[in-house]
Amino acid sequence: MSLDTGIDVVTIGVAGLVGARDNEILARAYAEGRVVLTQDADFGTLAVARGEPYTGIVFLRPGNLPVHEIVATVATAWAHEKEIDVEIPFILVIERRAGGVRVRLRGPALQEK
Numbered sequence: 001m002s003l004d005t006g007i008d009v010v011t012i013g014v015a016g017l018v019g020a021r022d023n024e025i026l027a028r029a030y031a032e033g034r035v036v037l038t039q040d041a042d043f044g045t046l047a048v049a050r051g052e053p054y055t056g057i058v059f060l061r062p063g064n065l066p067v068h069e070i071v072a073t074v075a076t077a078w079a080h081e082k083e084i085d086v087e088i089p090f091i092l093v094i095e096r097r098a099g100g101v102r103v104r105l106r107g108p109a110l111q112e113k
Contacts, residue, residue: 010034022046030054037074039063044091044106054089061095069096076101 012018017025022042029036035056036043044059046052060073077094084105086092091106 023052026052026054026057039065039070047089047091056086056089057091059091059093061093065096073101077103 012020012025015028017028020028022040023046026036026043026046028034030053033055035058036054037058037060039060040063041059043054043057047054047057058074060070065073073094073096077092084092084103086105093104093106095102095104
């Protein structure tokens with residue numbers, strides 16, 4: 001699916017990865033040069049602690065957001081994309097708060113201590 005923003009989106013279902021383990025999803029995304037959009041912190045663990053290769057991970061917090069809030073949260077972060085200097089590989093943490101959306105960039109040299 002291609003969004004008006006020019007972003008090419010493939011869901012887990014369309015990719016045939018329903019029920020796949022996280023490391024399989026991350027490996028497929030990497031092979032295709034895709035970024036994983038997730039509410040599951042396990043992807044960050046795979047990438048950072050276990051050293052699995054990845055192109056990018058966008059981690060939404062808090063987890064279990066309904067679809068309309070996911071779209072609104074990502075759209076808000078995307079509106080500020082020019083302020084974020086992203087280099088592959090990256091981890092982008094988008095946190096929805098009462099006062100708005102907070103975006104933090106993480107990467108191999110920017111990992112939280």
